[in-house]
Amino acid sequence: MTLNALLFQALNGLSSASGLFFIAAGLSLIFGVTRIVNIAHGSLYMLGTYIAYSLATKIGGAFGFWGGIVLTAIIVGVIGALIEIVLLRRIYRAPELFQLLATFALVLVINDATLWLWGPEDLLGPRAPGLAGAVEIFGRRLPSYDLFLIFVAPAVLIVLHFALAKTRFGRLIRAATQDREMVGALGVNQAVLFTSVFALGALLAGLGGALQVAREPANLATDLIAIGDAFVVVVVGGMGSITGAYLAAIIIAEVKALCIAIGVVDLGFMSVNFSKFTLVAEFIVMAIVLVTRPYGLLGKPQGMVRSVAEPEDPIRPATPMLKGLGAAVFILLLALPLLAQTSPYLMILAIDVLIAVIFATSLHFIMGPGGMHSFGHAAYFGLGAYGAALLVQLAGFPMLAALLAAPIIALLGALLFGWFAVRLSGVYLAMLTLAFAQIVWALVFQWESFTGGSNGVIGVWPSPPFDKSWVYYLLALALAVISVLLLRRFLFAPFGYAMRAGRDSALRAEAIGIDVKRIHWLGFAIAGCVCGIAGGLFAFAKGSISPEAISVGRSIDGLVMVLLGGIQTLVGPIVGASVYATLQDTVMRQTEYWRALLGLIILVLVLAFPQGIAGALSSLARKLGRKPGGAA
Amino acid sequence: MSVLSVQSLGKAFGGVRAVDNVSFEIGKGEFLALIGPNGAGKSTTFNMINGQLAPDAGDILIGGKSTARMKPRDIWRLGVGRTFQVAATFGSMTVVENVQMALISHAGRILNLWRPAGSLYRGRALELLAQVGMADAADRPSRELAYGDVKRIELAIALANDPQLLLMDEPTAGMAPRERNDLIKLVKDLVVERGISVLFTEHSMDVVFSYADRIIVLARGRLIADGDAAAIRDNAKVQEVYFGTGKTFQEASP
Amino acid sequence: MRAQAYLYSLAFVLAAGLSVPAAAQDTIKIGELNSYKSQPAFLDPYKKGMELALDEINSKGGVKGKKLELISRDDGGNPGEAVRVAEELVTREGVSMIAGTFLSHIGLAVTNFAGQKKVFFLAAEPLTDKITWQNGNKYTFRLRASTYMQTAMLMPAAIAAHAKRWALVYPNFEYGQAAAEAFKTLLKKAQPDVEFVTEQAPPLGKVDAGAVAQAIDDAKPDAIFNVLFGGDLAKFVREGNTRGVFKNRTVVSLLSGEPEYLDPLGAEAPVGWIVTGYPWDKIKTPEHVAFLTAYQKKFNDYPRLGSIVGYTTIKSIAAGLAKAKDLSADSLVDAFKGLYVQSPFGPFQYRASDHQATMGAFVGKIALEKGKGTMEDFKYVDGASVLPSDAEVAKLRPAGAN
Numbered sequence A: 001m002t003l004n005a006l007l008f009q010a011l012n013g014l015s016s017a018s019g020l021f022f023i024a025a026g027l028s029l030i031f032g033v034t035r036i037v038n039i040a041h042g043s044l045y046m047l048g049t050y051i052a053y054s055l056a057t058k059i060g061g062a063f064g065f066w067g068g069i070v071l072t073a074i075i076v077g078v079i080g081a082l083i084e085i086v087l088l089r090r091i092y093r094a095p096e097l098f099q100l101l102a103t104f105a106l107v108l109v110i111n112d113a114t115l116w117l118w119g120p121e122d123l124l125g126p127r128a129p130g131l132a133g134a135v136e137i138f139g140r141r142l143p144s145y146d147l148f149l150i151f152v153a154p155a156v157l158i159v160l161h162f163a164l165a166k167t168r169f170g171r172l173i174r175a176a177t178q179d180r181e182m183v184g185a186l187g188v189n190q191a192v193l194f195t196s197v198f199a200l201g202a203l204l205a206g207l208g209g210a211l212q213v214a215r216e217p218a219n220l221a222t223d224l225i226a227i228g229d230a231f232v233v234v235v236v237g238g239m240g241s242i243t244g245a246y247l248a249a250i251i252i253a254e255v256k257a258l259c260i261a262i263g264v265v266d267l268g269f270m271s272v273n274f275s276k277f278t279l280v281a282e283f284i285v286m287a288i289v290l291v292t293r294p295y296g297l298l299g300k301p302q303g304m305v306r307s308v309a310e311p312e313d314p315i316r317p318a319t320p321m322l323k324g325l326g327a328a329v330f331i332l333l334l335a336l337p338l339l340a341q342t343s344p345y346l347m348i349l350a351i352d353v354l355i356a357v358i359f360a361t362s363l364h365f366i367m368g369p370g371g372m373h374s375f376g377h378a379a380y381f382g383l384g385a386y387g388a389a390l391l392v393q394l395a396g397f398p399m400l401a402a403l404l405a406a407p408i409i410a411l412l413g414a415l416l417f418g419w420f421a422v423r424l425s426g427v428y429l430a431m432l433t434l435a436f437a438q439i440v441w442a443l444v445f446q447w448e449s450f451t452g453g454s455n456g457v458i459g460v461w462p463s464p465p466f467d468k469s470w471v472y473y474l475l476a477l478a479l480a481v482i483s484v485l486l487l488r489r490f491l492f493a494p495f496g497y498a499m500r501a502g503r504d505s506a507l508r509a510e511a512i513g514i515d516v517k518r519i520h521w522l523g524f525a526i527a528g529c530v531c532g533i534a535g536g537l538f539a540f541a542k543g544s545i546s547p548e549a550i551s552v553g554r555s556i557d558g559l560v561m562v563l564l565g566g567i568q569t570l571v572g573p574i575v576g577a578s579v580y581a582t583l584q585d586t587v588m589r590q591t592e593y594w595r596a597l598l599g600l601i602i603l604v605l606v607l608a609f610p611q612g613i614a615g616a617l618s619s620l621a622r623k624l625g626r627k628p629g630g631a632a
Numbered sequence B: 001m002s003v004l005s006v007q008s009l010g011k012a013f014g015g016v017r018a019v020d021n022v023s024f025e026i027g028k029g030e031f032l033a034l035i036g037p038n039g040a041g042k043s044t045t046f047n048m049i050n051g052q053l054a055p056d057a058g059d060i061l062i063g064g065k066s067t068a069r070m071k072p073r074d075i076w077r078l079g080v081g082r083t084f085q086v087a088a089t090f091g092s093m094t095v096v097e098n099v100q101m102a103l104i105s106h107a108g109r110i111l112n113l114w115r116p117a118g119s120l121y122r123g124r125a126l127e128l129l130a131q132v133g134m135a136d137a138a139d140r141p142s143r144e145l146a147y148g149d150v151k152r153i154e155l156a157i158a159l160a161n162d163p164q165l166l167l168m169d170e171p172t173a174g175m176a177p178r179e180r181n182d183l184i185k186l187v188k189d190l191v192v193e194r195g196i197s198v199l200f201t202e203h204s205m206d207v208v209f210s211y212a213d214r215i216i217v218l219a220r221g222r223l224i225a226d227g228d229a230a231a232i233r234d235n236a237k238v239q240e241v242y243f244g245t246g247k248t249f250q251e252a253s254p
Numbered sequence C: 001m002r003a004q005a006y007l008y009s010l011a012f013v014l015a016a017g018l019s020v021p022a023a024a025q026d027t028i029k030i031g032e033l034n035s036y037k038s039q040p041a042f043l044d045p046y047k048k049g050m051e052l053a054l055d056e057i058n059s060k061g062g063v064k065g066k067k068l069e070l071i072s073r074d075d076g077g078n079p080g081e082a083v084r085v086a087e088e089l090v091t092r093e094g095v096s097m098i099a100g101t102f103l104s105h106i107g108l109a110v111t112n113f114a115g116q117k118k119v120f121f122l123a124a125e126p127l128t129d130k131i132t133w134q135n136g137n138k139y140t141f142r143l144r145a146s147t148y149m150q151t152a153m154l155m156p157a158a159i160a161a162h163a164k165r166w167a168l169v170y171p172n173f174e175y176g177q178a179a180a181e182a183f184k185t186l187l188k189k190a191q192p193d194v195e196f197v198t199e200q201a202p203p204l205g206k207v208d209a210g211a212v213a214q215a216i217d218d219a220k221p222d223a224i225f226n227v228l229f230g231g232d233l234a235k236f237v238r239e240g241n242t243r244g245v246f247k248n249r250t251v252v253s254l255l256s257g258e259p260e261y262l263d264p265l266g267a268e269a270p271v272g273w274i275v276t277g278y279p280w281d282k283i284k285t286p287e288h289v290a291f292l293t294a295y296q297k298k299f300n301d302y303p304r305l306g307s308i309v310g311y312t313t314i315k316s317i318a319a320g321l322a323k324a325k326d327l328s329a330d331s332l333v334d335a336f337k338g339l340y341v342q343s344p345f346g347p348f349q350y351r352a353s354d355h356q357a358t359m360g361a362f363v364g365k366i367a368l369e370k371g372k373g374t375m376e377d378f379k380y381v382d383g384a385s386v387l388p389s390d391a392e393v394a395k396l397r398p399a400g401a402n
């Protein structure tokens, strides 16, 4: 490869970076000020491309294209403002991260709305009027539009930079990014600030999406792809830093361009196709940056974000009534196979629900009491599932031995990743866990000879007697009950208290001799270990395991379950997992627009139960209990 | 041998020399007040002594052992309890559980995964709460308490590891005058009984002058005076720092 | 109060699980699952094709006096979910057979499920060779021409290009990898001195088109073999056109002639590419014209290849059911072995040896007409003509798969 070729690929990288920059800058602004992890940001970006496509083709000509791009940015900005006013504003006082649930629901709704409005086909927009051709650089042809993109990102960066530095609005944004409580003290109308920041962020996303209209077709899968990339860029650049976002966008785009430029390399004993690493390049960059610079390239350590929600109630051991009810539920669940004789699918669904319960409970263990918001819990699910499946397939393990090994393999992974993760906190911890999960995902995806690549491991079915679904169900039930009770026991033991102590006040915990990092590390490992049980059960329940089953989607499902149930109660993840798994099953039976339906249901739940379902039930119970004469 | 010996301690933040060449000692059972205007470097000194901050210069000896590079939790294990300027307790726990945590940690049983923590050392924790007058609130969530009560809980927590040395950064901040007096009196009684040495900061001069065995004064990071109440009261430098020239404590105190 | 929450959730689970739809006895239930949400461009027309076939069959009284009832589900675009949905169809809906799937790895997972649970499965669209060969089993048949077949159909044109230096670009998952592998093997056999100068394997749906096109150009190939499809293809074509990557180079491309992938390119359709596809407006055989007319009449839209696959899936099932002596999976397997089916592409057969249908595909060149891509110089290649012999595939299939 010549130097010219390499330099030219660097230019390609720069033009790809511009799209990344726009979406990441908006996301970063929104997070910085409102502390909302806006999963729907990718959807706004996608909408940008669709709207710009419609304007460019309906109006046509140079005005339709260029004017359309500007108009699109404004329209998406307005949509962003509406989202903030109509939805998010109602749930700012909910426990931390709960807004994530709402924006996740929006992703589902917006995707189906887009499908409904624009149809399923990819829509390739026109070439940019005036910039349809290419220019010769280094003896190669660079599309003039790419050249335009290379310049437009820094231009917007400079405008934003001055706006933030010189205007009152900008100063407010910066103040709020550094210390959210200060905003109230400054006598600023927080609602107006949040709405305008949301609108600005959305506008940038819309602009980014609109600018892509000449490069790539509007496509319904863009939302999730874009949000994944944007998170990485924001975290690498440093939360709240626009310049950091630009820098990170460039680094990531360049690393990818480099991988593509290198192509296949023959190492003598094997040949490596570097173009395949584009899959994981960004996550490796992110992991390296977070391990070495915990706050991203240009980020500043964030002041402790005190949750605006009320802290949770002290945990209390089970009352005799609760124990009795628990036993009753358990007996009912034991009897479920009898009911299932008339509807055998009940067993399949129940197994799925139990797996989800183990998954969500283990995630809640670190998210709730540990205060560590893992966005990558799927990694341990995957390690358990793949570990079990590969042990069966390659080492001839019997099923039960493989199921036993699953949590151990997950434990090893969690010990390794957790060691790095607990050094961070808040959203940085979340992103590092996500990076690790993506690395695991990419590893199993890439390592075809060992893991089966995209096909995964196929043909790991339970051995008799567990091949009957009711027997397997009882096994799953036993493991779920053990897992839940064990984790509960841990939470009531000194270890669990110490984990909560570290979350409530690391300062105080350290001052009474608690090694908070170590405790959180062990907590992380325990959660990963238990999660591995869910993974093992899953592999045998489905007879296979593939990369999709351990992708970001599963981590997000876990978050949704925990938040839906209520992060502040111990029973929350169980309720959340049961409701969500059942809901998904029920809703997905509608092939048309099931996503929107699921999204709308989640939105209703979010607005009705801002503390989660179990949280709402327990505060209801408390209110009733406090009424004189009410049932105590 | 002194319980705590601070030797030529220094710490700068950027250009600001928050603590500059400060040396002092605390003897056994001594009730030592560290005073000085806002920004004098009191909290910074505290934070270095308990390991929150690493000093740039100088050394700290606790029981003859250098702790300048030690972590807070290890210093705590040497028998140093502390309260914070902004009170810090575990909001999701009950009052008694807060104290139990410290007791469990003191017993080295933090990593226990099995025994229910609620039943561990509850009796001892209730005793400590009784000593600070908070026994009635034992089973209330600590986040519901009034600020002054939280300070008392912190005190109970700080006493849990039978400390040799107690560090209290503004234990009475945000309290009414009556309350202040009560709290410091309480501390004084407790430590006299147990022979604990105390280093504390306090803004109310009345309180300081009536309870402290000895007083040291910081201004702009430097130690400007060291002596008993009478000596400090009459120290010209101290008066200048607090009131500018020409005034004395008698005139200024309400 | 926690216990209350327990009970609520339990009640929820029970209610959802127990609501069994009343079973109707006068219909034959067919379970169908597909990635409707993640692959709408192909599967929307596919669904319409199925509807058309169902209408035709049921309006003539169904099969053996029973109407066909199709129960469709989204498989969530992932194998684990697909297996759950398949189980749901079988255990809850009580379907007699399952059909469908689009992505190769999902097809494989369901294939394995079918073998394990002894359920008849007709894989409609997934292309990987493994479904009928390495991972084949007794209960699984496949309609669509496999990766190997489609690649083999393009071989004559690839060999005729007399190109020594080839560049490959394919999406990095089962289908793309398998196609690239098959292409390399077949071409090396025919032309031992061939050199593969670069291989670009971007992630599915995430191609960095400018960089990939440039890397291919920099490798200075004489010819390019492309396996990208969908949005990836559109991006790649636009970048490649602007950068002059395709100039004076033979490009051989899988599936790119299918309207699903060709139409979004509009006037930028890459003229001269040699592709497999479906020139719907130019196939004048009576079978096809009849299908086309009926389709356009019902939906007021033109068919895509997905429509053909959906339509023929149902027609295959109807033919199989008519031939089977009862609805058991084993009888269906017996019926499908050697089953002849009439399709818009003409008659074809499900081979008894490897359960692969011999339905072929159209091979031709992309051309531009009235600002839209289409195919010219095309011909129908019968699947049977490119498939290995029965003896050869017997070696590829696991023992006991027949």
Ligand SMILES: Nc1ncnc2c1ncn2[C@@H]1O[C@H](COP(=O)(O)OP(=O)(O)O)[C@@H](O)[C@H]1O
Pocket: B013, B014, B016, B017, B018, B036, B037, B038, B039, B040, B041, B042, B043, B044, B045
């Ligand atoms: N973390 C810090 N970073 C920068 N400057 C600090 C920091 N902590 C304290 N300072 C500065 O050091 C000086 C002493 O502060 P502090 O020890 O809190 O004073 P005091 O407790 O006596 O009021 C002040 O000028 C303060 O602004």
Ligand SMILES: [Mg+2]
Pocket: B042, B043, B044, B085
């Ligand atoms: Mg202070």
